[in-house]
Amino acid sequence: MLELQGATVRYGEGAPALDGLDLTAEAGSITAVVGGNGAGKTTLMRTLSGVLGHHRGRLVGGEVTFEGRSLAGVRAEAIVRRGIAHIPEGRRVFTDLTVEENLVAGAATRRGRSDGQISRIYDMFPVLAERRRQRAVLLSGGEQQMLAIGRGLMSEPILLLLDEPTLGLAPKIVAQIGEIVQHIREAGTSVLLVEQNAAMALAIADQGFVLGQGRVVLGGSAAALRATNEVQQMYLGGSAGDDEQRLDRHDGVLERWSA
Ligand SMILES: Nc1ncnc2c1ncn2[C@@H]1O[C@H](COP(=O)(O)OP(=O)(O)OP(=O)(O)O)[C@@H](O)[C@H]1O
Ligand SMILES: [Mg+2]
Numbered sequence: 001m002l003e004l005q006g007a008t009v010r011y012g013e014g015a016p017a018l019d020g021l022d023l024t025a026e027a028g029s030i031t032a033v034v035g036g037n038g039a040g041k042t043t044l045m046r047t048l049s050g051v052l053g054h055h056r057g058r059l060v061g062g063e064v065t066f067e068g069r070s071l072a073g074v075r076a077e078a079i080v081r082r083g084i085a086h087i088p089e090g091r092r093v094f095t096d097l098t099v100e101e102n103l104v105a106g107a108a109t110r111r112g113r114s115d116g117q118i119s120r121i122y123d124m125f126p127v128l129a130e131r132r133r134q135r136a137v138l139l140s141g142g143e144q145q146m147l148a149i150g151r152g153l154m155s156e157p158i159l160l161l162l163d164e165p166t167l168g169l170a171p172k173i174v175a176q177i178g179e180i181v182q183h184i185r186e187a188g189t190s191v192l193l194v195e196q197n198a199a200m201a202l203a204i205a206d207q208g209f210v211l212g213q214g215r216v217v218l219g220g221s222a223a224a225l226r227a228t229n230e231v232q233q234m235y236l237g238g239s240a241g242d243d244e245q246r247l248d249r250h251d252g253v254l255e256r257w258s259a
Pocket of ligand 1: 011012016017035036037038039040041042043044055056196
């Protein structure tokens with residue numbers, strides 16, 4: 001469904017933020033992308049949603065295709081119409097607008113107003129239904145994140161891009177967001193989930209990629225990634241024990257890229 005081959009992105013003249021990135025995401029799945037600060041996660045999302053130019057970034061090499069068609073040079077609005085919705089870092093909502101006005105603003109980018117979609121979103125997020133007439137500034141951080149996700153869903157995307165939806169949220173809310181992401185996938189929307197919270201992301205994902213310095217350093221099934229020592233030590237705060245044995249058990253699932 002989504003494929004990047006050798007994608008290379010630069011901001012200005014510095015080192016590339018994506019440096020020959022190879023990554024795929026399958027229809028109907030949750031794909032996790034984890035990695036430390038500056039690894040290129042947000043740049044990946046911007047590349048897919050057509051907003052690189054807003055940040056003075058450029059795709060300077062490689063191929064990016066969604067459903068068999070290139071995304072290179074396609075404007076953000078056209079990408080939304082093709083079925084990709086991007087929820088950026090920092091849960092940006094229009095704080096002066098009400099919850100419902102925020103949702104309606106999300107629909108304006110694709111198929112016009114969709115009352116049916118609003119009610120589906122209220123079913124998914126009862127807390128938004130209760131607060132539909134309140135201004136978004138009054139919502140908690142977790143509720144604002146739910147509103148940002150709900151607004152993205154208003155365009156009825158095929159693929160939802162979520163950039164660190166759990167950042168700064170309490171563990172209980174993190175778990176709720178994880179459940180919501182699974183629900184979204186079950187309702188038929190594929191999800192590309194960028195997270196520094198690798199434990200949560202790899203617990204709900206089907207497959208995952210570890211990014212470092214703009215490249216994929218490790219990729220495979222989420223289960224195989226969870227079991228590797230590297231991921232355990234870097235992101236999950238523990239040791240997987242016998243790495244070789246675990247790799248055997250997931251024989252062929254895990255692929256290593258040379259860094
Ligand atoms: N607008 C920009 N102009 C110049 N350089 C940028 C810009 N945005 C990101 N970069 C650089 O690109 C690289 C990748 O950054 P990016 O924001 O994609 O990483 P990230 O994995 O999302 O990090 P974080 O976990 O901190 O959000 C970093 O070296 C960063 O400094
Ligand atoms: Mg980021």
